[in-house]
Amino acid sequence: MSEGIAATPSRSQEATTGFIRELGLLDSTMIVAGSMIGSGIFIVPAEIARQVGSAGWLLMVWVVTGLLTVAAALSYGELAAMMPKAGGQYVYLREAWSPLWGFLYGWTLFLVIQTGTIAAVAVGFARYLGVLLPHIGPEDWVVRPIDISSKYAISLSGQQVVGILMIIFLTWLNTRGIKLGKVIQNTFTSAKTLSLIALIVLGILVGRNATAISANFSDLWTPRDVTTITPDFGFAAPVAATMGAFALFVAFCVAQVGSLFSSDAWNNITFTAGEVKDPKRNIPLSLVAGTGLVIGLYILANVAYLCTLTLHQIQTAPDDRVATAALQAIFGSAGAVIMAIAIIVSTFGCNNGLILAGARVYYAMAQDGLFFRRTGALNAKHVPASGLIFQCVWTALLVLLRTRKVDATGAVTYGNLYNDLLGYVIFAVLIFYVLTIGGLFVLRRKRPDAERPYRAFGYPVVPALYMVTASAIALVLLVYQTKTALPGLVIVLTGIPVYFAWRRKSS
Numbered sequence: 001m002s003e004g005i006a007a008t009p010s011r012s013q014e015a016t017t018g019f020i021r022e023l024g025l026l027d028s029t030m031i032v033a034g035s036m037i038g039s040g041i042f043i044v045p046a047e048i049a050r051q052v053g054s055a056g057w058l059l060m061v062w063v064v065t066g067l068l069t070v071a072a073a074l075s076y077g078e079l080a081a082m083m084p085k086a087g088g089q090y091v092y093l094r095e096a097w098s099p100l101w102g103f104l105y106g107w108t109l110f111l112v113i114q115t116g117t118i119a120a121v122a123v124g125f126a127r128y129l130g131v132l133l134p135h136i137g138p139e140d141w142v143v144r145p146i147d148i149s150s151k152y153a154i155s156l157s158g159q160q161v162v163g164i165l166m167i168i169f170l171t172w173l174n175t176r177g178i179k180l181g182k183v184i185q186n187t188f189t190s191a192k193t194l195s196l197i198a199l200i201v202l203g204i205l206v207g208r209n210a211t212a213i214s215a216n217f218s219d220l221w222t223p224r225d226v227t228t229i230t231p232d233f234g235f236a237a238p239v240a241a242t243m244g245a246f247a248l249f250v251a252f253c254v255a256q257v258g259s260l261f262s263s264d265a266w267n268n269i270t271f272t273a274g275e276v277k278d279p280k281r282n283i284p285l286s287l288v289a290g291t292g293l294v295i296g297l298y299i300l301a302n303v304a305y306l307c308t309l310t311l312h313q314i315q316t317a318p319d320d321r322v323a324t325a326a327l328q329a330i331f332g333s334a335g336a337v338i339m340a341i342a343i344i345v346s347t348f349g350c351n352n353g354l355i356l357a358g359a360r361v362y363y364a365m366a367q368d369g370l371f372f373r374r375t376g377a378l379n380a381k382h383v384p385a386s387g388l389i390f391q392c393v394w395t396a397l398l399v400l401l402r403t404r405k406v407d408a409t410g411a412v413t414y415g416n417l418y419n420d421l422l423g424y425v426i427f428a429v430l431i432f433y434v435l436t437i438g439g440l441f442v443l444r445r446k447r448p449d450a451e452r453p454y455r456a457f458g459y460p461v462v463p464a465l466y467m468v469t470a471s472a473i474a475l476v477l478l479v480y481q482t483k484t485a486l487p488g489l490v491i492v493l494t495g496i497p498v499y500f501a502w503r504r505k506s507s
Helices: 011-017 023-038 045-052 053-081 089-096 099-132 158-175 180-208 209-215 245-262 280-308 311-315 322-331 334-367 383-402 418-426 425-447 461-481 481-495 495-506
Strands: 141-147 151-157 399-404 412-416
Touching: 011 311, 023 045, 045 053, 045 245, 045 311, 045 399, 045 418, 053 089, 053 151, 053 245, 053 425, 089 158, 089 209, 089 334, 089 425, 099 311, 099 334, 099 383, 099 412, 099 418, 099 425, 099 481, 099 495, 141 158, 141 399, 151 158, 151 311, 151 481, 158 334, 158 383, 180 322, 180 334, 180 461, 209 280, 209 311, 209 399, 209 418, 245 425, 245 461, 280 322, 311 322, 322 334, 334 383, 383 399, 383 418, 399 418, 418 425, 418 481, 418 495, 425 461, 425 481, 481 495
Parallel strands: none
Antiparallel strands: 141 151, 151 399, 399 412
């Protein structure tokens, strides 16, 4: 089925030939914001605080993440306005560089970026639901772990069951049409945005702790109680933020992992470009509005934590649940329940946006003959139902699979496979962002006369600064987190033979 959107401006005609343009500016902004806000902002500040060791550097990590995210969104706006087609970033890479680069992005997105994130968010949903319903636990076994190798196992716990049911339910809802999907997205994004605002207000105004404020803000920049970052390359020495300017730089770059991924998925609106009204206007605006809103809230949330808790309390928050510790400081034991409800709402809305958007990339790949043929068709509700189902099945498998580790005493512990996979693709995701923004420069040269309803703000300086900064972070990760960076690159490279196999099959 051909997308046929650009040549068919009539909404009624679109309804019979392909996607329906149902998403307005508000809806698009809600997809941007809703896909970004999951559970990360409530948890990752603990690890960041341990890495950089001061209130000032904690806030600066989020400020830099915000600048990077908004800079990238401003650059993507030009590409989105220039090529308002389903598939978004896949299309930009295909047109700027080659179909191979577009495929490698789509392949990695399906294999782990989108699906691994959905799996992680689903289990996060189940974990916090377990605060309200204690029988939903990680070791309430339906099927105990079955070892399938020395490193991997498969299991089914109550927590995994809930996570998989959430994925199936949201997938089914999104097969019913974009109108229902956007209603769910708007509702839950509004609710969790208000919850985050409430957390900020409570932390800054109600939970103000004079001791915490004095301890955190009287000495903003001196790192203390930091963790040592041990490189995976033997030639590099371990560093800690207290060891000087270079060590602080390394710690700062490594800390960006948590904040960047808490702020990721903003580009998902580009995947749904075929369903956005006036996409040449609304996608760039929604990218800027959505990322600006969320980053502003994230920075203020960290200010709220610092007004309520000492840096040491943030660093040592049980299970890294900083937001829960902040609300417990205000409301006592009821704080844990309040925070659990907020995260349940947040993760549900986040996964709806991720599930809705991801299938549009597989649709665009299938249209090019580079993915399963069925994913290139729309159902009677004008959505890529087969792509949604393929995504659902693979994501559920990631939830079921477990990592297996044996400690020095011989005790066996089981982790979540997708957590490792998400770590593996950190390096790769940064490279894809750099390549996509580099596509701005390539397309300005290759297609100087192409229609550009919106031009990237600050071009060429802002896009170039993003590319340099993101590349520096990726290089630090390659040296200091080699065990996750290199496997991420391997996952991307596995797509090369698959690409040529699909090319032969479709030719």
